[in-house]
Amino acid sequence: MFEKIWARHVVAEGPGGHVLLYIDRHLLHEGTTAAFGRLARRGRRVRRPDLSFATADHYLLTSPGLPTSDAETRGMVEALGRHTADQRILYFGVGDPRRGIVHVIGPEQGLTVPGITLVCGDSHTATHGAFGALAFGIGSSEVEHVLATQTLWQKKPLTMRISVDGRLGPGVNAKDVILAIIAKIGAGGGVRHAIEYAGSTIRSMSMDERMTVCNMSIEAGARAGMIAPDKTTFAYIEGRPLAPSGEAWRTALAEWKALPSDPGAVFDREAQLAASEIAPTVTWGTSPQDALPISARVPDPAAVADPGRRESMARALAYMGLEPGTPLSDVTVNRVFIGSCTNSRLDDLRAAARIAKGRRAVVPAWIVPGSGLIKRAAEAEGLDRVFMDAGFEWREAGCSMCVGMNGETAAAGERVASTSNRNFEGRQGKGARTHLMSPAMAAAAAVTGKLTDVRTLGT
Amino acid sequence: MEPFTRVTAVAVPIDLPNIDTDRVIPARFLRKDRSVPEYSSFLFHDVRFTADGAERPDFILNQAPYRGARIVVAAENFGCGSSREAAVWALAANGFRSVIAPSLGDIFHQNCFKNGVLPVILPAEAAAGLRRQLHDRPGATLTVDLETQAVTAPDGAQHRFEVDAFRKEMLLTGRDEIGLTLGFETKIVEFEARHAREMAWAVPPRAST
Numbered sequence: 001m002f003e004k005i006w007a008r009h010v011v012a013e014g015p016g017g018h019v020l021l022y023i024d025r026h027l028l029h030e031g032t033t034a035a036f037g038r039l040a041r042r043g044r045r046v047r048r049p050d051l052s053f054a055t056a057d058h059y060l061l062t063s064p065g066l067p068t069s070d071a072e073t074r075g076m077v078e079a080l081g082r083h084t085a086d087q088r089i090l091y092f093g094v095g096d097p098r099r100g101i102v103h104v105i106g107p108e109q110g111l112t113v114p115g116i117t118l119v120c121g122d123s124h125t126a127t128h129g130a131f132g133a134l135a136f137g138i139g140s141s142e143v144e145h146v147l148a149t150q151t152l153w154q155k156k157p158l159t160m161r162i163s164v165d166g167r168l169g170p171g172v173n174a175k176d177v178i179l180a181i182i183a184k185i186g187a188g189g190g191v192r193h194a195i196e197y198a199g200s201t202i203r204s205m206s207m208d209e210r211m212t213v214c215n216m217s218i219e220a221g222a223r224a225g226m227i228a229p230d231k232t233t234f235a236y237i238e239g240r241p242l243a244p245s246g247e248a249w250r251t252a253l254a255e256w257k258a259l260p261s262d263p264g265a266v267f268d269r270e271a272q273l274a275a276s277e278i279a280p281t282v283t284w285g286t287s288p289q290d291a292l293p294i295s296a297r298v299p300d301p302a303a304v305a306d307p308g309r310r311e312s313m314a315r316a317l318a319y320m321g322l323e324p325g326t327p328l329s330d331v332t333v334n335r336v337f338i339g340s341c342t343n344s345r346l347d348d349l350r351a352a353a354r355i356a357k358g359r360r361a362v363v364p365a366w367i368v369p370g371s372g373l374i375k376r377a378a379e380a381e382g383l384d385r386v387f388m389d390a391g392f393e394w395r396e397a398g399c400s401m402c403v404g405m406n407g408e409t410a411a412a413g414e415r416v417a418s419t420s421n422r423n424f425e426g427r428q429g430k431g432a433r434t435h436l437m438s439p440a441m442a443a444a445a446a447v448t449g450k451l452t453d454v455r456t457l458g459t
Numbered sequence: 460m461e462p463f464t465r466v467t468a469v470a471v472p473i474d475l476p477n478i479d480t481d482r483v484i485p486a487r488f489l490r491k492d493r494s495v496p497e498y499s500s501f502l503f504h505d506v507r508f509t510a511d512g513a514e515r516p517d518f519i520l521n522q523a524p525y526r527g528a529r530i531v532v533a534a535e536n537f538g539c540g541s542s543r544e545a546a547v548w549a550l551a552a553n554g555f556r557s558v559i560a561p562s563l564g565d566i567f568h569q570n571c572f573k574n575g576v577l578p579v580i581l582p583a584e585a586a587a588g589l590r591r592q593l594h595d596r597p598g599a600t601l602t603v604d605l606e607t608q609a610v611t612a613p614d615g616a617q618h619r620f621e622v623d624a625f626r627k628e629m630l631l632t633g634r635d636e637i638g639l640t641l642g643f644e645t646k647i648v649e650f651e652a653r654h655a656r657e658m659a660w661a662v663p664p665r666a667s668t
Contacts, residue, residue: 024661139566188477252660255660312475403486426485
């Protein structure tokens with residue numbers, strides 16, 4: 001599948017295996033506005049404004065009215081509005097119900113479809129690979145390059161197939177699957193590779209779940225992660241506002257059905273997991289690979305032979321304020337964050353609401369939907385009432401506490417049960433301690449005040 | 460972009476694997492323009508300075524022999540995580556010209572090339588050997604030579620490295636990549652014409668704003 005998409009987007013061959021790759025979609029957010037400025041200073045124009053799409057997600061506060069915390073961040077949001085208006089780029093801005101996290105609204109609007117190349121100045125762009133697109137994150141210079149030329153010089157990555165087969169147990173879902181994959185292959189396991197996720201477990205997932213899996217490819221080191229399109233994919237896309245329609249839909253569908261890897265396709269690397277071996281999972285350290293089943297205990301660095309690994313673990317435990325041997329389910333949390341491009345879609349909110357319903361949050365718990373439309377859809381189902389009745393805070397759409405760029409951060413020493421994608425030191429605020437988990441597990445932590453096996457609450 | 464040919468400089472060893480770009484430059488500094496005078500202080504800010512802004516003496520860049528370092532020798536997966544190019548900008552603002560490691564985060568790796576910083580991938584044992592020498596002889600220098608594709612260790616040993624021909628040429632000349640690509644305009648136009656025929660569905664309908 002990767003090879004098929006790659007081959008159809010080669011504009012020119014360069015030296016050393018580099019090719020000039022054509023980009024079908026370019027997604028922008030207010031964190032990428034600096035590239036517009038550099039472009040303008042060099043007297044260059046946006047080559048294909050009709051293939052660029054923008055939204056504001058990183059810097060807006062998710063309180064009512066979507067304010068910004070200060071003049072600097074307000075300036076960034078305003079600059080994006082100005083640049084997109086000047087260049088006639090479609091912008092889902094403040095006040096537009098379609099606004100939301102860039103990796104949520106691309107698929108939601110039908111911009112993300114199989115067989116295309118898609119880039120964004122954000123490392124979680126692999127999310128869009130869930131549709132069988134070649135999607136990867138780029139830096140600011142590459143954003144400028146795409147704006148000016150609609151292409152990128154790229155070297156073909158190696159390929160890796162990760163197969164997950166079997167039925168997931170109760171209380172186990174897509175987040176647990178990707179955390180288990182990262183724990184298995186390591187945070188650097190996918191470096192220089194494009195991953196294809198395959199197997200019966202993946203095929204039986206909804207699009208929301210597939211996006212959760214592909215989203216965290218970068219946490220396994222891979223810039224791109226993808227899943228072959230199938231009838232679940234096509235059903236999701238059909239009828240979305242910016243998806244192909246009419247004759248274009250019929251042509252596209254025929255091509256998309258031919259995209260999946262051929263049965264004999266060869267990958268540079270392969271890895272396998274059994275769904276039955278995956279449990280509800282939480283992270284204990286400061287790398288996404290530091291993940292264990294909730295039934296486990298905090299690991300002991302002294303039991304590790306490799307000195308580098310031992311030092312890393314000891315440092316992570318000191319930062320996290322954890323003692324080796326402590327049962328993970330004894331670890332108390334100070335707050336809960338349910339949201340981010342990993343876990344802010346309707347399926348995620350439903351899963352969290354099932355746990356919250358009829359219970360009471362004992363620590364501050366935020367629900368931050370991925371887009372204005374998801375917020376509306378959840379409200380139409382009454383999920384907002386479920387959360388508010390349970391003492392959760394129901395907020396506006398945005399990246400929020402996943403990255404804290406907007407000022408929504410946890411305090412030093414605070415422990416957060418979070419559905420986001422990174423538990424790095426300082427990620428959710430200087431000194432803040434992050435435990436990654438699924439929406440259901442985060443909701444369970446909210447109502448018990450500690451890391452909790454969601455299966456004990458009944459799923 | 461400043462070209463890269465050959466750099467001989469003090470190198471600093473960073474031993475922990477998986478140093479992410481949030482640690483290289485925390486998110487709250489990403490709103491800052493690169494031209495602000497304090498930009499260089501954002502590098503490794505939260506592990507380099509205490510809450511009141513004093514240097515942490517245990518952080519290696521604050522130790523006298525490594526202060527003038529212009530080369531980083533790191534462990535596996537340095538620069539993983541966020542795509543923020545500011546991680547490279549912060550390194551460059553402190554004078555760093557090369558990062559040597561057994562592996563680098565893919566996006567960080569690419570971002571280095573765009574900013575005159577040479578990423579060098581060496582086998583894990585070679586990189587660990589370099590770090591050991593730099594700890595044993597604080598302030599020792601390395602030479603990173605792009606033309607010959609070799610790192611010369613403090614002990615005089617040479618380590619050959621691979622670099623893509625395309626990226627090598629761009630770094631040696633300091634050429635503007637967008638300028639180069641704009642020279643391919645005819646090819647891009649031809650491609651777009653073919654793409655519009657063969658994958659017409661790939662262009663989204665013009666949305667209502």
